[in-house]
Amino acid sequence: MLLNDYTTAIEQTIATTQYGQSPIELYEPITYIMGLGGKRIRPLLTVMATALFTENWQQAVRPAVGVEVFHNFTLMHDDIMDKAPIRRGQPTVHEKWNDNVAILSGDVMLVSAYEFLTEVEPAYLKAVIKKFNRAAAEVCEGQQWDMNFEKRMDVTKAQYLEMIRLKTAVLLGFALELGGIIGGTDEENARILKKLGDAVGTGFQLKDDLLDVYGDPGKFGKLVGGDILANKKTFLLIDALEKATGSDQEELQFWLSPQDHHNIEKVQAVTALYDRLGVRQTTEAEMNRYFEEGFEYLKALRIADEKKEVLQDFFQNLIEREK
Amino acid sequence: MLLNDYTTAIEQTIATTQYGQSPIELYEPITYIMGLGGKRIRPLLTVMATALFTENWQQAVRPAVGVEVFHNFTLMHDDIMDKAPIRRGQPTVHEKWNDNVAILSGDVMLVSAYEFLTEVEPAYLKAVIKKFNRAAAEVCEGQQWDMNFEKRMDVTKAQYLEMIRLKTAVLLGFALELGGIIGGTDEENARILKKLGDAVGTGFQLKDDLLDVYGDPGKFGKLVGGDILANKKTFLLIDALEKATGSDQEELQFWLSPQDHHNIEKVQAVTALYDRLGVRQTTEAEMNRYFEEGFEYLKALRIADEKKEVLQDFFQNLIEREK
Incomplete structure (x- = not known):
């Protein structure tokens, strides 16, 4: 089954990626959080979207892993901010190491996400980076709204839905759009894929x-x-x-x-x-x-x-x- | 004098950049830290390096500001890690707001740096992003070594020099190399510019x-x-x-x-x-x-x-x- 092939390729790439050598405090937490598992929804969406338009879905695997690296970067930093002790049943990075390690490892993860994304066809690179920048900034906006809402009792449904669109949905939208772009589809299909991801993500x-x-x-x-x-x-x-x-x-x-x-x-x-x-x-x-x-x-x-x-x-x- | 023109163009770009609208906790600290001043050495190096090879140095200004945004992102996050209360005579971001704001605003600044860098000629974009990724990861490595050294009494001169090369010098090297690339120079000159920046940076x-x-x-x-x-x-x-x-x-x-x-x-x-x-x-x-x-x-x-x-x-x- 195709989905299994996609999952295998994604997991293999994650399992074999060396994010850097030393200092070990910087790179070990990246391998740790990436190894905690999860459903890998975002990279799967990217690879599935590429496969809609071309048989060569393999070319999407590394950029797709970049999206997963970014997602895990947001988890690492969010867990510091939320003082969360547990992530996927294991100690969070700031608990297992400390806040400083989680801040700095997270920063390197964000850089690493961009490095994976540079592996798209050069013709698509500018569009991909700009769309990713937009999504990445929106995810941060969503996290800030989420923190702001903790101190408020007057949050409306519309505000909540906008917060989760930013914090969660737009990255699923980007993952699908990225896959479409890598697969060589046109702007209209890419736009539809983005909206599809934003909707189901919410x-x-x-x-x-x-x-x-x-x-x-x-x-x-x-x-x-x-x-x-x-x-x-x-x-x-x-x-x-x-x-x-x-x-x-x-x-x-x-x-x-x-x-x-x-x-x-x-x-x-x-x-x-x-x-x-x-x-x-x-x-x-x-x-x-x-x-x-x-x-x-x-x-x-x-x-x-x-x-x-x-x-x-x-x-x-x-x-x-x-x- | 040319240097004044470069400085004016850089300061004007910094003064007029809108990093985002809301939530205000996310974007106000970026304007704040970018407005604290400093010598703007890195963006000046980029623009000066471009001017070595072309009269159109203006094309380097926005990417150059991207390097300055990155530099200030590292200051914002380093100040959290070092618990520094003062930066350029003013309260640091985590002091004026709080740690969470400084983490998340910093994250958005890193994204913003990439956005500025996308403004180089598309033909240069992949090389620029990859070189920037390398420098950015090295700056984080330098900061981690610096923190590790605090707890050690056996740091050698060679280890110290390597730490400051990573933490400080490589970004000056990147700034010069970026300017050369934007100015259209060849790989050999770009390589020399990088080494020049690494050396004077140390x-x-x-x-x-x-x-x-x-x-x-x-x-x-x-x-x-x-x-x-x-x-x-x-x-x-x-x-x-x-x-x-x-x-x-x-x-x-x-x-x-x-x-x-x-x-x-x-x-x-x-x-x-x-x-x-x-x-x-x-x-x-x-x-x-x-x-x-x-x-x-x-x-x-x-x-x-x-x-x-x-x-x-x-x-x-x-x-x-x-x-």
Whole structure:
């Protein structure tokens, strides 16, 4: 199956990449975080998009890994800023080493991402770097909004959706667009691929928000209810804040107040509130709107329909995933 | 005078650049740090190098500013790592805002540096980005070595010189090489420009080390003796550690010991030790070797000698500077 070939090629490139020799404090954390795994969604999107337009999908593998390196750079720096101790079940880089190592290793990772991207055809390089610059800056903007929202109680759904578009979706859009460009497609298809990635990327983040509350504890990789315990302003909480009145509103405010709550009690109570307020349904409807928008863009791509099936199935699997 | 024109063009570009709109926490610190001034040595080197080969030096201004943006990005992140409160007489970004803002603004600055560099002729872009990636990674390596050396007492002169080559010199080398490439010169001249920058860059750092001890307090911008108070392993201290024996060695170890010393007493005593041991002469001789090497490369450049005068004078001024 093609998807397995893509995954194998990506994993092999990641496993054999030497980011640098010394000092070891600078390069070991890069190998470490890249080795923690993950779904490799972004590089897969790039390679799949290239394969839509050419049989030579191999040429996309190294630039695709550049996108994954960039993604992991953002995780390394975000984890410092969020003081996160655990990433994919293992200690974060700033925990295992220290903040300075995580800052500087991350900086080198960003440089390394550009180095991978220089391997596209020279004719495409300027466009690729400029589009990547735009996406990279937007990801940083999204992270800054996310941090700003922590201190605010008045975040609207529109603001939240724009934040996750910047922080998460635009890089999926770039990954697909990059693949299209490498595959030699025209500007119109590249533009559609970008919008496709932006749409499903936003959908996937809403899916993450839902899984954090409604995921099966046995299957979900992280602690169910983590967002609730952190009072994270997800789409679900914003919807609940909008909907709750009277005693529901009072109860929600009680659980959001900074006093010492019992963890399990808080997760159960807020989840029950979400259930009462129909938060799950509203969020699922919003998420499905993004997925439908994405599938509309997939339809609009001017290539043979059977070529679209790999992407279609890939998205469907992510939509139905339980972790 | 040409140098004034270059400076004006660089300052004007810096003053009018909009790095982004919102969130304001992300972009305000970039304008802030870029506005703190400095000698703008790196962008001037780029523009001067372009002017060696073409009258159209203006085409080098924006890429040159990219090098300055990169340089200031490294200052922003280094200041977090070094917990430095002051930069060019003003609060550092992590002091004025906070660590997270300085991390994320710095990340966007690195992206912005690449955006400026995309403005070189497309034919040169791949070479420029790859050379920049190399220099950028080396600057990070230099910073990591510098931090590692803080915890070590066995740093050799060779290791110190390699550290300052990475942390400081290679970017001056890149700045000159970039200018040559933009000016359309051949690979041989570009290679010589790189070596020229690496050599004088190392010399300038040794000059900085000397000024920190022997600078005129009335002219030197920073506190004279700052490196001595911080036990910073500069070329001077390494030389003193190599030379000191008997009671000199004991006295040096006493002042380096972590007990509470009187600041002025410590600076005076260590300076007197340096004087006794001939540290200044040894460091000046080493520095002059680098400057002479640099001037040899300048001679080796295959262009008319009168063209070299602007660079020659520029270096001479930096060599004779008192701050």
